Amino acid sequence: MGLEAYVVVATILFGLGIACLITRRNVIYVLMGIEMILNSANINFVAFNRFNGDGMDGRMFAIFVIILAAAEAAVALGIVLNVFQLFGTVKPSDVDLLRE
Numbered sequence: 001m002g003l004e005a006y007v008v009v010a011t012i013l014f015g016l017g018i019a020c021l022i023t024r025r026n027v028i029y030v031l032m033g034i035e036m037i038l039n040s041a042n043i044n045f046v047a048f049n050r051f052n053g054d055g056m057d058g059r060m061f062a063i064f065v066i067i068l069a070a071a072e073a074a075v076a077l078g079i080v081l082n083v084f085q086l087f088g089t090v091k092p093s094d095v096d097l098l099r100e
Contacts, residue, residue: 006047013040027080027090031073038069 013036020033042062049058080090087095 003047003051006043010040010043025091027092031076035069038065041065
């Protein structure tokens with residue numbers, strides 16, 4: 001299996017993440033879309049590192065992105081729980097306190 005297969009899988013995952021960001025109205029699904037986009041970047045980092053170099057650069061970037069995604073998920077879920085407690089919904093369009 002060559003580099004092209006990994007790039008195709010990463011592209012499909014990136015496209016699904018973008019589609020999830022655009023079409024969903026639930027904050028949890030939007031967060032899942034962001035996670036899919038970050039995972040597609042990880043696939044690209046590791047695949048290009050495997051086929052184009054012997055160093056640890058791609059793997060280190062992938063580990064950094066995994067740590068970043070974990071921190072993003074923890075902070076975002078805390079924000080979602082707080083918004084749900086205040087407004088009773090997790091739909092981004094229903095939270096309009098600043099519009100008044």
